[in-house]
Amino acid sequence: MSDVNGHSPLTLVPKAEGKQTLKDFKTDQEVRWCPGCGDYAILAAVQSFLPELGLRRENITFVSGIGCSSRFPYYMNTYGFHSIHGRAPAIATGLATSRPDLSVWVVTGDGDALSIGGNHLIHALRRNVNLKILLFNNRIYGLTKGQYSPTSEAGKITKSTPMGSLDAPFNPVSLALGAEGTFVARTIDSDRKHLQSVLRAAAQHRGTALVEIYQNCNIFNDGAFDPLKDPDVRDDVTVRLEHGQPIVFGAEGQKALRRTATGAFEVVDTATVDASQIAVHDARDPDPSQAFALSRLDSPTFEHTPIGIFRDVDRPSYDELMREQVEAAVDRDGPGDLGALLGSGDTWRID
Amino acid sequence: MTKQVQQLDRVIIRFAGDSGDGMQLTGDRFTQETAAFGNDLSTFPNFPAEIRAPAGTLPGVSSFQLHFADHDILTPGDAPNVLVAMNPAALKANVGDLPRGADLIVNTDEFTKRNLAKVGYAASPVDDDSLAEFRVHALPLTSMTVGALTGYDISKKDAERAKNMFALGLLSWLYHRPTEGTLAFLERKFARKPEIMKANIAAFQAGWSYGETTEAFSVQFEIKPAEHEAGLYRNITGNVALSYGLVAAGAQSGLPVYLGSYPITPASDILHELSKHKRFGVRTFQAEDEIAAVGAALGASFGGSLGVTTTSGPGLALKAETIGLAVATELPLVVIDVQRAGPSTGLPTKTEQADLLQAMHGRNGEAPVPVIAPRSPSDCFDAALDAARIAVKYRTPVILLSDGYLANGSEPWKLPAVEDLPVIEPAFAPAHQEDFQPFARDAETLARPWAVPGTPGLEHRIGGLEKADGSGNISYDAANHEKMVRLRQAKVDGIAGDIAPLDVDDPSGAAKVLVLGWGGTFGAISAAVRRVRKSGQPIAQAHLRHLNPFPANLEQVLRSYDKVVVPEINLGQLALLLRGRFLIDVISYNRVRGLPFKAEELAGVIQDVIDSE
Numbered sequence: 001m002s003d004v005n006g007h008s009p010l011t012l013v014p015k016a017e018g019k020q021t022l023k024d025f026k027t028d029q030e031v032r033w034c035p036g037c038g039d040y041a042i043l044a045a046v047q048s049f050l051p052e053l054g055l056r057r058e059n060i061t062f063v064s065g066i067g068c069s070s071r072f073p074y075y076m077n078t079y080g081f082h083s084i085h086g087r088a089p090a091i092a093t094g095l096a097t098s099r100p101d102l103s104v105w106v107v108t109g110d111g112d113a114l115s116i117g118g119n120h121l122i123h124a125l126r127r128n129v130n131l132k133i134l135l136f137n138n139r140i141y142g143l144t145k146g147q148y149s150p151t152s153e154a155g156k157i158t159k160s161t162p163m164g165s166l167d168a169p170f171n172p173v174s175l176a177l178g179a180e181g182t183f184v185a186r187t188i189d190s191d192r193k194h195l196q197s198v199l200r201a202a203a204q205h206r207g208t209a210l211v212e213i214y215q216n217c218n219i220f221n222d223g224a225f226d227p228l229k230d231p232d233v234r235d236d237v238t239v240r241l242e243h244g245q246p247i248v249f250g251a252e253g254q255k256a257l258r259r260t261a262t263g264a265f266e267v268v269d270t271a272t273v274d275a276s277q278i279a280v281h282d283a284r285d286p287d288p289s290q291a292f293a294l295s296r297l298d299s300p301t302f303e304h305t306p307i308g309i310f311r312d313v314d315r316p317s318y319d320e321l322m323r324e325q326v327e328a329a330v331d332r333d334g335p336g337d338l339g340a341l342l343g344s345g346d347t348w349r350i351d
Numbered sequence: 352m353t354k355q356v357q358q359l360d361r362v363i364i365r366f367a368g369d370s371g372d373g374m375q376l377t378g379d380r381f382t383q384e385t386a387a388f389g390n391d392l393s394t395f396p397n398f399p400a401e402i403r404a405p406a407g408t409l410p411g412v413s414s415f416q417l418h419f420a421d422h423d424i425l426t427p428g429d430a431p432n433v434l435v436a437m438n439p440a441a442l443k444a445n446v447g448d449l450p451r452g453a454d455l456i457v458n459t460d461e462f463t464k465r466n467l468a469k470v471g472y473a474a475s476p477v478d479d480d481s482l483a484e485f486r487v488h489a490l491p492l493t494s495m496t497v498g499a500l501t502g503y504d505i506s507k508k509d510a511e512r513a514k515n516m517f518a519l520g521l522l523s524w525l526y527h528r529p530t531e532g533t534l535a536f537l538e539r540k541f542a543r544k545p546e547i548m549k550a551n552i553a554a555f556q557a558g559w560s561y562g563e564t565t566e567a568f569s570v571q572f573e574i575k576p577a578e579h580e581a582g583l584y585r586n587i588t589g590n591v592a593l594s595y596g597l598v599a600a601g602a603q604s605g606l607p608v609y610l611g612s613y614p615i616t617p618a619s620d621i622l623h624e625l626s627k628h629k630r631f632g633v634r635t636f637q638a639e640d641e642i643a644a645v646g647a648a649l650g651a652s653f654g655g656s657l658g659v660t661t662t663s664g665p666g667l668a669l670k671a672e673t674i675g676l677a678v679a680t681e682l683p684l685v686v687i688d689v690q691r692a693g694p695s696t697g698l699p700t701k702t703e704q705a706d707l708l709q710a711m712h713g714r715n716g717e718a719p720v721p722v723i724a725p726r727s728p729s730d731c732f733d734a735a736l737d738a739a740r741i742a743v744k745y746r747t748p749v750i751l752l753s754d755g756y757l758a759n760g761s762e763p764w765k766l767p768a769v770e771d772l773p774v775i776e777p778a779f780a781p782a783h784q785e786d787f788q789p790f791a792r793d794a795e796t797l798a799r800p801w802a803v804p805g806t807p808g809l810e811h812r813i814g815g816l817e818k819a820d821g822s823g824n825i826s827y828d829a830a831n832h833e834k835m836v837r838l839r840q841a842k843v844d845g846i847a848g849d850i851a852p853l854d855v856d857d858p859s860g861a862a863k864v865l866v867l868g869w870g871g872t873f874g875a876i877s878a879a880v881r882r883v884r885k886s887g888q889p890i891a892q893a894h895l896r897h898l899n900p901f902p903a904n905l906e907q908v909l910r911s912y913d914k915v916v917v918p919e920i921n922l923g924q925l926a927l928l929l930r931g932r933f934l935i936d937v938i939s940y941n942r943v944r945g946l947p948f949k950a951e952e953l954a955g956v957i958q959d960v961i962d963s964e
Contacts (some may be wrong), residue, residue, distance in 0.1 A: 014805075027812075029824065029825075056805075056807065057807075057810060058804065058805055058806055058807045058808070058809070058810055059804065059805050060804075061804045063650070066815075073812050073814070074812050074814075074825065076812075077810055078810055079804035079810055079811065079812070080811070080812035080813070080814075081650075081653055081680075081812070081813055081814060082812060082813070082814025082815065082816065083646075083676060083814060083815065084672050084673065084676050084815055087642060087643070087646045087672075087673065089643075090638065090639075090642065090643035090644075090646030090647055090650070091646045091647065091649055091650035091653070092650055093636070093638075093643070093646075093647045093650060094609060094611060094636070094646065094647030094648055094649065094650025094651035094652075094653075094654070094656075094658065095650040095651060095653055095654045095804070096650075097609075097634065097636065097647070097651070098607065098609050098634060098650075098651040098654050098655075098656045099654040099655070099804065099805070101805055102654070102804050102805065119639055119640060119643070120639065120642075120643050120646070123638075123639035123643065322634060322636075325629055326629045326630075326632060326633075326634065328629075329629035329630040330629075330630045332630075333630050334630065335630055335631075336598070336602070336628060336630045336631030336632070338598065338599055338602045338631075338769050339768075339769045341595065341598060341628070341631075342585075342595060342599075342766050342767070342769070343583060343585065343766055345585055346383050346386065346387055346532050346585060346586070347583055347584060347585045347766070348386065348387050348389060348583075348584050348585075349582070349583050349584070350389065350579045350580070350581050350582060350584060351581055
């Protein structure tokens with residue numbers, strides 16, 4: 001949960017002395033994403049958000065895998081590691097569990113995180129390693145030039161699927177909740193305010209935070225999220241989740257969610273139901289069922305797509321527990337003595 | 352009754368039984384007693400991959416061979432003088448290795464019609480003359496154990512299970528072994544089950560007393576302690592020595608050790624061992640797979656830990672891409688491959704040396720990695736320290752090739768003095784450098800700076816894309832790529848100047864033939880060389896610790912002999928490297944049976960080459 005009980009992961013990260021600005025986080029490297037790519041907006045949002053945390057720049061590290069999004073670390077004036085396809089959560093796990101004084105961010109994409117790196121993602125989530133994972137989901141392979149991805153809608157016509165893709169897609173939020181991620185959120189590249197509010201909560205979260213960011217690939221999958229961006233319809237289809245608030249949406253708040261007997265959610269007219277029947281969002285519920293049910297509202301046609309923080313619960317992070325075991329071992333037996341270790345067990349002396 | 356005592360200079364005992372009979376434990380205890388007594392020794396556990404194969408079958412046979420002597424020895428021995436066979440399967444699987452005149456102790460309680468039939472014996476070989484060439488001691492070990500344990504409040508099954516302790520007691524009497532260590536061990540092991548503890552101790556003592564009183568054994572044997580250099584000793588397996596070497600590397604460098612590992616036979620014991628040493632600041636991370644294991648280790652190295660990953664051949668294959676990333680990012684990383692017989696799953700519990708070419712070349716692109724191999728169980732300690740030293744000093748992944756034989760085998764180890772261990776200097780890049788160049792190089796080592804997150808002023812980005820020399824920016828420049836490929840190669844090649852030259856053992860100076868080995872075959876090759884010399888023939892021997900780069904004097908050594916024999920437990924992988932590198936046509940001798948070489952076999956090979964001169 002965000003910064004409650006003094007469990008913020010940032011308490012061990014040294015603070016910057018002076019005030020920081022967006023400029024502090026820009027590098028001299030030329031940004032090489034396609035003009036119009038959604039990644040630019042996310043980069044700008046992250047760069048302008050980080051000064052808010054007030055952390056020393058050298059104690060922030062971005063780790064990425066392979067793909068368009070994974071170029072991200074080169075554009076951040078922090079430490080960075082552009083690694084190999086799918087493995088960023090594993091590499092970042094080694095870094096985060098050995099360095100509690102770092103704020104470690106993973107930047108990944110739908111192919112990187114959910115295809116080749118699916119295993120590492122779910123295991124990072126179940127362990128609750130202190131990582132902030134930004135999953136740029138554009139529902140297409142960009143860097144390899146336009147094959148379908150594990151989040152592409154079924155039947156998608158791409159270079160590798162001229163007759164349509166056969167795979168049922170992953171819903172990243174459902175997947176992360178299934179792995180019992182302690183912080184699972186979704187936001188959109190085009191809504192900087194919302195994106196930064198989610199980043200803010202993620203940064204303070206104790207353990208793994210997974211943030212799915214809908215990101216437009218204007219070359220290979222342009223307009224994938226248009227219903228959520230079109231000013232004429234976006235308010236009618238975007239369900240903005242706020243912890244503790246009734247789940248109401250629509251330009252005039254005319255729609256709401258009600259929990260059915262099966263535990264699923266249904267959309268109802270706000271005017272026709274009693275206020276008591278309107279679901280109240282509880283991101284802190286230890287049982288992930290409600291968050292999961294919310295994640296199932298997605299549809300390929302974006303009739304109603306929840307964004308915001310689905311789940312944010314408090315559980316000790318893996319790195320804390322690992323550190324505690326090391327400390328407990330030292331407390332119990334004292335710091336290691338190499339000579340004593342080598343001579344442990346049955347020994348004999350020859351004179 | 353008074354027994355005759357016969358002096359022996361060496362004995363090879365093999366304990367064999369069903370996987371559930373506790374043969375590894377029995378062998379291990381006998382080894383500890385023998386080590387405490389002061390004999391030199393060498394052990395060879397040999398067990399199936401199945402945890403409990405069907406009882407009484409050939410695939411379920413587990414054995415432990417121990418060679419001990421009053422002089423220094425090099426191998427667990429070719430053929431046992433004594434075989435303890437706990438059932439017909441154990442007899443059948445091992446009797447072929449027994450030389451004429453060997454002692455054979457069989458547990459006749461298990462020689463039932465059904466058990467005999469399971470392994471294809473029509474009649475009990477104990478009852479006919481098929482074992483006539485051995486001295487057979489047919490003993491009802493199980494029923495004697497159960498008989499000795501009446502009065503203990505334990506189940507019949509638990510009483511029967513103590514038969515290995517009865518056998519251990521008997522053998523301990525037969526060879527005059529000290530028993531305090533085993534008694535203390537049983538007290539520790541069964542501290543929470545006092546009745547079981549008492550019963551096991553009683554079974555052990557009953558075995559001892561049986562030896563003393565029975566007429567079945569008229570002779571007791573004595574093997575005097577071996578002459579060893581003065582010092583404090585312990586017995587150690589390769590996997591434990593390797594683990595201690597890694598802990599020592601952490602202590603000697605001041606770097607926290609971070610092990611990322613995924614369980615795999617025969618490397619898992621290193622993970623188990625290191626997980627016990629958290630008070631040294633050692634972190635062990637059991638990852639979701641081999642790739643995550645090496646990834647986490649590399650991530651920890653990026654953060655300034657000594658990143659280590661441990662695996663066996665199939666796992667090394669999975670780690671290849673990440674090792675390539677470590678080559679490209681030039682970060683320290685220790686990769687330990689405890690080799691086993693392949694390809695694929697192969698023979699998981701059997702030894703082989705067939706990952707050399709994988710270690711050398713198993714990555715995309717030009718990705719040179721230093722490769723080193725220990726020669727004996729205790730040498731795993733020094734090899735691990737050496738691997739860490741090279742990894743840290745040169746900012747490179749290093750692959751250490753142990754094997755299943757070294758991992759599980761054991762020998763006495765003279766403990767090194769901590770103050771004599773090498774100091775490893777991490778030499779992190781200092782903070783606040785103007786225009787920091789993450790890929791600038793040290794003029795001598797060609798290593799780049801190790802600038803860890805948290806260091807102000809050195810913020811930089813690394814990764815698998817080719818980097819510009821110096822600045823470390825992404826570079827697609829053709830000339831830069833060629834330069835970087837050659838620089839990375841030159842860095843690894845340059846390590847040849849930082850390792851000991853190859854030492855040649857050629858006491859007479861008259862040898863025309865050199866035997867060159869690497870890794871875990873040292874003991875067998877050395878024992879073979881001794882035999883050849885004993886027969887009056889000069890023969891030279893050298894053994895490679897460093898496979899990449901080779902020691903600087905290797906070519907000159909090879910050219911000093913008319914013929915070079917290279918025995919390997921693979922189909923000639925070092926031979927291929929030597930031929931390719933030096934255009935010297937070495938004579939390759941290869942066996943891949945999942946077992947170490949036998950000294951006698953290698954002596955014959957060497958003799959044949961000498962004779963063909």
